[in-house]
Amino acid sequence: MDTIMRIGELGRAIGVDVETIRYYEKAGLLPNPARSQNGYRAYGSAHLERLAFIRHCRALDISLADVKRLLDFVEHPNAACEGIDLLIDAQLDRVRARLKSMQALEQQLAALRGRCGERHSAGECGILHELVAAAHGEACACHSTQQYDQSTC
Amino acid sequence: MDTIMRIGELGRAIGVDVETIRYYEKAGLLPNPARSQNGYRAYGSAHLERLAFIRHCRALDISLADVKRLLDFVEHPNAACEGIDLLIDAQLDRVRARLKSMQALEQQLAALRGRCGERHSAGECGILHELVAAAHGEACACHSTQQYDQSTC
DNA sequence: ACACACCCTGTAGCCACTTCAGTGTCAAGC
DNA sequence: GCTTGACACTGAAGTGGCTACAGGGTGTGT
CATH class of the missing domain: 1.10.1660.10 (Multidrug-efflux Transporter Regulator; Chain: A; Domain 2)
Structure with a gap:
C-alpha cells in the first residue's frame, strides 16, 4: 500500500x-x-x-x-505546547534582528559602491579610501558593537 | 614613538x-x-x-x-582597482538576495506565530498544524527552490 | 562483457571562529 | 619566598549544516 x-x-x-x-x-x-x-x-x-x-x-x-x-x-501530540510558540518567538526574534542588520549592511554597501569612479589605481579608489577611513574613524559603530547589532555607520 | x-x-x-x-x-x-x-x-x-x-x-x-x-x-595602491568595485558589487548582490529571503522569512514566521492560541496540547497547536500542512502542501514554493530564493509560502 | 547509474560506508573539507588542554610569564600581596 | 591571579603561549578539536570524495558493491540495458 x-x-x-x-x-x-x-x-x-x-x-x-x-x-x-x-x-x-x-x-x-x-x-x-x-x-x-x-x-x-x-x-x-x-x-x-x-x-x-x-x-x-x-x-x-x-x-x-x-x-x-x-x-x-x-x-507526542498530547504534550503541552508551551515550547512551540516560545521556539517560534525566539526564531522570529533572531530573524528580525538579522533582518535589521542586513538592512543596515545593504545601505552601507550601496553607499560604498557609489564611491568608485572610473579608470584609476587602487590608491585612488574611493571604495578603498572609504573602507580604510571608516575602519579608522571612531564615529563608526561597527567596531564597538556586535555584527548584528550595528545601526548605521 | x-x-x-x-x-x-x-x-x-x-x-x-x-x-x-x-x-x-x-x-x-x-x-x-x-x-x-x-x-x-x-x-x-x-x-x-x-x-x-x-x-x-x-x-x-x-x-x-x-x-x-x-x-x-x-x-599595492598602484594596482588597477577594477577588482574592488566588482567585489563590492558581488557582496551587495549577495546581501540583497539574503535580505529579500529574510523578509519573506519574517512574514512566514510572523504568520505562524499568530496560529497558536492558549492552553492546549501540541496536537492542537496551530503552529504545528501549519508547519505540517505547509510541508505537505504542493503549493508551497519552499521545497522546490533554494533556501534563499523562496518567495511567499 | 561491459558501461553506466545508482547505492553503500566512512572520512575529510568548508567557513569563521570558539573552546579547551596544558604550559609559561610576571606583578602584587602575604 | 610563596602563592594567587591575570595574562600569554601552542596546538588540537569542536561548532553547524552540509558537501565532496575515496573506494567499493548492485542492478539494468545493450
Missing part, C-alpha cells in the same frame, strides 16, 4: 541531496529506514512527510536542534 | 577576542608581529589599523578571502 522509494527517489521528490538525507539520518532527524535485501535504504510515505517537514523548517531557517524539538512535539 | 601593545590590549582596543586575532594571524590576514623577550606578541599602530580594517569589512559581512584581496589592494 505504501510506495517504497530508494534514497535517490526520495531526494528528487523533495529536492534534497542524497548526502543531506543520510546526514539527517546520522543526526537523528530521520529514523533509520528499512533496508532491502541489497542493503539499500527503503523509504515510505512517513519518511517523505518527515523530510518535507524538516526541509520546510530549514527553509524557515530553524536550526536542526529546534527542528528536532518540533518533531518531538509532532510525535 | 609607536605604542606597543600586547594581544589583550589590541583585542580590547578593537573589541575582538584574542583568539580571533591569533586566528587572523594564522590565516594570513594579520602579519606576524614582533615578539618581546618572553615570546609575547608586540603590536604597533599598523596592526591596530589593519585589524580595524578587517573587522570593519567583516561587519560588512565580507568574507575573509575577500578581505584578503582588499588588503592586497591597500598594500
Whole structure:
C-alpha cells in the first residue's frame, strides 16, 4: 500500500541531496529506514512527510536542534505546547534582528559602491579610501558593537 | 614613538577576542608581529589599523578571502582597482538576495506565530498544524527552490 | 562483457571562529 | 619566598549544516 522509494527517489521528490538525507539520518532527524535485501535504504510515505517537514523548517531557517524539538512535539501530540510558540518567538526574534542588520549592511554597501569612479589605481579608489577611513574613524559603530547589532555607520 | 601593545590590549582596543586575532594571524590576514623577550606578541599602530580594517569589512559581512584581496589592494595602491568595485558589487548582490529571503522569512514566521492560541496540547497547536500542512502542501514554493530564493509560502 | 547509474560506508573539507588542554610569564600581596 | 591571579603561549578539536570524495558493491540495458 505504501510506495517504497530508494534514497535517490526520495531526494528528487523533495529536492534534497542524497548526502543531506543520510546526514539527517546520522543526526537523528530521520529514523533509520528499512533496508532491502541489497542493503539499500527503503523509504515510505512517513519518511517523505518527515523530510518535507524538516526541509520546510530549514527553509524557515530553524536550526536542526529546534527542528528536532518540533518533531518531538509532532510525535507526542498530547504534550503541552508551551515550547512551540516560545521556539517560534525566539526564531522570529533572531530573524528580525538579522533582518535589521542586513538592512543596515545593504545601505552601507550601496553607499560604498557609489564611491568608485572610473579608470584609476587602487590608491585612488574611493571604495578603498572609504573602507580604510571608516575602519579608522571612531564615529563608526561597527567596531564597538556586535555584527548584528550595528545601526548605521 | 609607536605604542606597543600586547594581544589583550589590541583585542580590547578593537573589541575582538584574542583568539580571533591569533586566528587572523594564522590565516594570513594579520602579519606576524614582533615578539618581546618572553615570546609575547608586540603590536604597533599598523596592526591596530589593519585589524580595524578587517573587522570593519567583516561587519560588512565580507568574507575573509575577500578581505584578503582588499588588503592586497591597500598594500599595492598602484594596482588597477577594477577588482574592488566588482567585489563590492558581488557582496551587495549577495546581501540583497539574503535580505529579500529574510523578509519573506519574517512574514512566514510572523504568520505562524499568530496560529497558536492558549492552553492546549501540541496536537492542537496551530503552529504545528501549519508547519505540517505547509510541508505537505504542493503549493508551497519552499521545497522546490533554494533556501534563499523562496518567495511567499 | 561491459558501461553506466545508482547505492553503500566512512572520512575529510568548508567557513569563521570558539573552546579547551596544558604550559609559561610576571606583578602584587602575604 | 610563596602563592594567587591575570595574562600569554601552542596546538588540537569542536561548532553547524552540509558537501565532496575515496573506494567499493548492485542492478539494468545493450
